[in-house]
Each structure stands twice: as structure tokens, then as C-alpha cells.
Amino acid sequence: MLGNDYADQTCSIARSLEVVGERWTILILRDLFLGVDRFDALVASLGVTRTVLARRLAHLVDEGVVEKRRYSERPERFSYHPTAKGRELMGVIALLMQWGDRHYPHPAGPPRLLLHRGCGGGADDHLTCDRCGTRLQPEDIDAPLNPALAAG
């Protein structure tokens, strides 16, 4: 029996979901990847309650997925940034985004593009640049708003 968590399972997926499987966590990581890095901005972007967001962020910091940085002393304020371990989840999020784009398409096209930074090619379903063939790493990927959608 799993009971309330998956920790007793000898399964790397189950153990990953212990860290990033909660309801909001993937969307928090999405926002952090996009540069939404302050608590109040995350609340506004996600519509999550402050209590839930604080709990999720604390868990991600404890697990070394997110780093907390103080950007103001008075009042004390923090921003949040994916660590290298956290950035490795970019691929999971990119594939989930592509799957959503294929099966739940927005009429005007994908809300965001996944582009090879500096090249402008797109990230394909193997996280490889469809223009130059580079195997993309998290830091190589830009995810700008689709201009077609922004115009609409």
C-alpha cells in the first residue's frame, strides 16, 4: 500500500512525484523558468493561495529544486530561482507543453514557443533544435509568447 505518499515505492517516477507531483508544483516551476520569481508575482500569476504557494516553495527549496534569494532587507523579501537540479525538469515541462499543444490546441496556435536561444529554431519532441540539430539543454531554451497569440 502506498498510503499517503509514494516514498515506499522502489520507483524513480514515484520518488520524483514526491517532489514535483503536487497539484501546483509544475506550474510554479513553469513560472520560475519564465522568470516570474517573486512571491507576490507568483500568487498573481497562478491564482494559488499564499499558504499553498509558501508550502510548495518551501518543499522545493528543501529538496534543492529551487533556491531562495533575499533581494530586500527592509522589508525582508525573497525571490525564487530554479537550481541546476530544478532546471533539469525543463525537459519534462517542455514535453508536457508540446503534448498540450498537439492535443488541446489553442485556435491561434501554441501560447508559447520553445526556441533554441540564439538560433531561433524550434525544440522538437526530442528536445533537439529542428534547425541546427543541437541537443538542447535547459539553458539553451527560450519560451517566448507566441507573437500570433499576443496579437489576438
Added chain:
Amino acid sequence: MLGNDYADQTCSIARSLEVVGERWTILILRDLFLGVDRFDALVASLGVTRTVLARRLAHLVDEGVVEKRRYSERPERFSYHPTAKGRELMGVIALLMQWGDRHYPHPAGPPRLLLHRGCGGGADDHLTCDRCGTRLQPEDIDAPLNPALAAG
């Protein structure tokens, strides 16, 4: 505000999570990919309640991610199989598994291997065969138990 679901977000990740973001869904898909395809076997494998499993499976069937097949008429019994749309999530699950293997390693090595069927090479972090370079599709990937772990 998101309220209780993500459906109002113009975001393909949020829309994907509407379908596959619930607590058990990724683990249900993992089991279906591994060939655990009957209701009672899924209950035993996951330790999920029958009520929750029935609800999650019904949602996946409604969304076209899983197909329900009757394998017995008396008593009426069904098995569950990923559709083509569902199989496309294999990449998300494979990357999540690799992330767990890297950051929450089992002492004896990864619980399961991701192998290129018929070749025996491993799937790398771009879902490409590390032996022959093939860009792997879901149907190309085997996920056997790691013999090292099975022996332990």
C-alpha cells in the same frame, strides 16, 4: 484566478495537467505502459483506492488517453490500454524517471532500465538511443526491471 482547475489558463502545460496532473494519474500511466492493465492488478500495484482509480481511469478514457477493452463477459471485466495519444506521454514519464534516478538514486542502481527495443542501447536524456543514435518513439522503448536490483 485559477480556482479549482487550470482550464481558464491559456497555457498548454496547465491544460495538460487538467488531464494528467492528478495525484495518481502519472503512476497509473506508468503501470499501463508496463503492461499492468487490469483494474484489480492496478489496485494491487498502486495501493490506490478502487474509487479513486475508477475516477482517474474514467477521466483518462474520456480524454482519449486510455482505451477500455472488455476481456470477459461474465462477469463483465475490462482492461485498460494507453491510446496513441496516451503513449505520447511516455517521454514525459521517461524524463521524470531519469530525473529521479539521478537525484534520488537507489543504492543498487536504477529500478528500471529504459532500453531501445531490439538494440539494447539505453535511452538518453534526449530520448535517443545511446548506442545507435535512433530517436526513440514510445513503441521503441522497453522498461525492464534492472537485473542488478531484481537480484538484490
